[in-house]
Amino acid sequence: MSDALADLASGERRPLARLLTRIENGDPTLRPLLPGLFAAGRGGHLVGITGPPGSGKSTLVNALIGEWRRRDRRVGVLAVDPSSPYTRGAILGDRIRMMDHAADRDVFMRSMAARGELGGLAAATWIAAAALDAAGYDPVVVETVGAGQSEVEIARLAETTVVVEVPEMGDEVQAIKAGLLEVADVIVVNKGDRPGADRAARQLRAMLSTAGGRVARKPPPILLTTATTGDGVAALADAVDAHRSLARHPIAARDRAAHQLRRALAALVAQRAEADTVWEEMLDAVARRSMDPLTASAQLLDRVPRTVDYSTSESASTDARDR
Ligand SMILES: Nc1nc2c(ncn2[C@@H]2O[C@H](COP(=O)(O)OP(=O)(O)OP(=O)(O)O)[C@@H](O)[C@H]2O)c(=O)[nH]1
Ligand SMILES: [Mg+2]
Structure with missing residues (x-):
């Protein structure tokens, strides 16, 4: 085991913080460490929390x-900042809202942004979650703003996805809501102190009696919180907590694995295609409409080598650094 991983198991905060920075930066020398990192997992419950901006996710995480x-659980929290204009500036607010537990040694909180490339923000987030798991946190909570599909996808990669809604239900947000609800294992109507909260929960229940959750066929529980x-x-x-065992049903686990693999694969292929010498040429061709995106993708894919050994190319530099 590398020193970086051995230090993680000690439960110390510093090595974990350092590793998270490397993950966030997309440090390519981490790649050979990934199998060891995932093998060092201690079975912490991976929980995603998503929902519209301002629905009270961070306040709820603080209360949770x-x-x-x-x-008596040691709780790890990653607040994902996709560095979109939408959420920039929300991080300080998040920190303040979760401040109740800032001094608790058994709570680890961290904002995540992804500058580098380890398969994109989603992959980086779940590698970071694996690091928190290996460090003994359980549950590991990932908060993302449910403002765009990619953010929702991040939460969806969790074992248990909690979708936080608020009582105000304008018609214009119904479509967004439907998309969010599809990925929910547990639904929360927060701001229960506001008028209409009970009614909103009833409406959601009616909506879901036809839709169904992603793990079990029966609709996810809908809870009211303040x-x-x-x-x-x-x-x-x-x-x-109750959803944890459902999430670990082999069918649910395979469902999740399929999502993870598809995402990681798409990110890797895109990364390699963009590094290809003909990438710019293809871009121009598609932009000029002299080539369609599907044909261009197929040609780029044909150029991606069939066997890629990631373990050799970067391990030399890793050995030098980590030993
Ligand atoms: N009345 C009321 N206000 C709440 C409740 N929960 C959160 N709020 C308020 O709603 C605002 C947004 O709360 P946050 O916890 O930052 O919401 P968020 O979903 O994390 O926001 P983003 O991360 O920016 O998307 C804050 O002013 C909270 O104090 C609640 O149950 N009732
Ligand atoms: Mg927040």
Whole structure:
């Protein structure tokens, strides 16, 4: 095992923080460490929390941390910042809202942005989550803003995906909501102190009686919370904990693995194609409409080598650095 991984197992915060920085930067020398990192996992529950901006995700995570700490769990939290204009600036707010637990040694919180390339932000996020798992945090919570498909996808890669909604349900957001609800294992109507919260929960239940959740065929539980007071948070923690065993059903695990593989594969192929000498040429051709994107993709794919050994190309530099 490399020193970086051995240090993780010690439960110290510094080595974990350092490793997360390397993951965030897309440090290519990490790639040979990945099998060891995933093998060092301790079975922590990976929980994704997503929902519209401002729905109270961070406040809810803060309250959930309190609940899980009462249950003697060590909690890890990654707040994902896709560095889009939408969410820039939200990070300081997140930090303040989760401040209740800043001094707790058994709570680890970190904002994640991805500057480099280890298969994109989604992959980097789940590598980081694996690091928190290897460091003994359970659950490991990933908060992403459900403002775009990629962010929702990040939460979807979790074992248990919690979708946070709010009582105000304008018609214009119904479509977005439907997309979000599709990936939900647990649905929360937060801001339960606001008028119409009960009605919103009832509407969602009606909507879902036809849609169905992704793991079981039966609709996911819908819970009412008020994150600011903690109302309903214990029941939410119960629902999340209860979903853990469902998520580990072999069919659910394979379903998740398929998503992870497809995403990682797409990111890798795109990365290699973009490094190809003909990439710019293809771009021009598609931009000029002298070639269609599908034919261009097929030609680029044909040029990607059939066997790529990632373990050899970068391991030499890793050995030099980590030993
Ligand atoms: N009334 C009420 N306000 C709440 C509740 N939960 C959160 N809020 C408020 O809603 C605002 C947004 O809360 P956040 O926790 O930052 O929401 P978020 O979903 O993490 O926001 P982003 O990360 O920016 O998408 C804050 O002003 C919170 O105090 C609640 O249950 N009731
Ligand atoms: Mg937030």
